[in-house]
Amino acid sequence: MKKKTLIVANWKMNPGSAAEARALFNRTKQTGSRLERMETVICPPFPYLGLFARAATTRVFLGAQDVFWANSARATGEVSPEMLKDLGVSYCIVGHSERRALGETDDIVSKKLRAALAEGLIPIVCVGEKERDSGGHYFSTLKSQIAASFSGVTRAQVRDTVIAYEPLWAIGKSAREAAEPRAIREMSIFIRKVLSDLFGAEAAQFPRILYGGSAEEANTASILSEGDVSGLLVGHASLNAEGFGEMLKVANTFETLNSKL
Ligand code: PGA
Numbered sequence: 001m002k003k004k005t006l007i008v009a010n011w012k013m014n015p016g017s018a019a020e021a022r023a024l025f026n027r028t029k030q031t032g033s034r035l036e037r038m039e040t041v042i043c044p045p046f047p048y049l050g051l052f053a054r055a056a057t058t059r060v061f062l063g064a065q066d067v068f069w070a071n072s073a074r075a076t077g078e079v080s081p082e083m084l085k086d087l088g089v090s091y092c093i094v095g096h097s098e099r100r101a102l103g104e105t106d107d108i109v110s111k112k113l114r115a116a117l118a119e120g121l122i123p124i125v126c127v128g129e130k131e132r133d134s135g136g137h138y139f140s141t142l143k144s145q146i147a148a149s150f151s152g153v154t155r156a157q158v159r160d161t162v163i164a165y166e167p168l169w170a171i172g173k174s175a176r177e178a179a180e181p182r183a184i185r186e187m188s189i190f191i192r193k194v195l196s197d198l199f200g201a202e203a204a205q206f207p208r209i210l211y212g213g214s215a216e217e218a219n220t221a222s223i224l225s226e227g228d229v230s231g232l233l234v235g236h237a238s239l240n241a242e243g244f245g246e247m248l249k250v251a252n253t254f255e256t257l258n259s260k261l
Pocket of ligand 1 (some may be wrong): 166189213214215
């Protein structure tokens with residue numbers, strides 16, 4: 001089964017005005033809409049999502065940067081899966097390291113993941129180690145993050161998830177400091193193995209695995225060709241419409257053989 005390459009724009013807390021958000025969205029959408037071999041997901045901050053409620057196409061999708069774990073609760077400041085769905089949101093990032101740094105635990109991530117799936121949103125679950133120790137402990141860190149974040153998720157549901165491998169030490173830097181394609185490949189294989197242990201080999205073939213952490217125009221081709229990933233989660237580089245457009249065009253030249261099925 002073939003799935004398309006997926007490039008996700010995580011705007012984080014940018015840009016500072018709705019006018020700038022509109023301009024960035026329109027330019028990105030314009031480029032993404034022309035590219036038939038890949039899918040683009042744009043994740044603006046919550047206040048801007050409504051601006052783009054009807055703007056998604058079959059190639060350019062709307063994503064949220066976070067989601068609450070219930071549709072009905074006394075939860076000041078939170079946004080429910082139902083609200084996102086109603087706005088035409090298809091994807092939502094869950095457990096980004098910047099949210100984990102603000103206190104989000106694996107348990108919360110797991111609740112959010114299940115709530116998103118129940119609403120028919122495609123969760124992009126972020127995992128990644130803080131640092132690389134010479135003893136290789138980051139493998140077990142990642143394994144326990146995945147096991148805890150996916151607890152309660154069924155074999156059928158896991159097929160509709162996306163996992164973003166985002167080593168914290170590589171986030172917000174420059175292409176030169178991103179993880180090496182070879183290391184990304186190793187982690188991608190490892191993540192697939194962990195999924196296989198948890199859900200069985202068949203189901204584990206389905207989730208797309210992305211890389212995030214200083215993915216820029218300069219390293220897009222090498223990561224996609226040598227990293228064994230189905231796409232990228234892009235932070236700062238997604239704020240530059242021109243450079244990000246170039247990344248999308250590069251991604252369009254790769255067809256993702258999602259599985260070895
Ligand atoms: P970056 O961010 O591309 O700016 O490193 C990626 C992310 O945090 O999702």
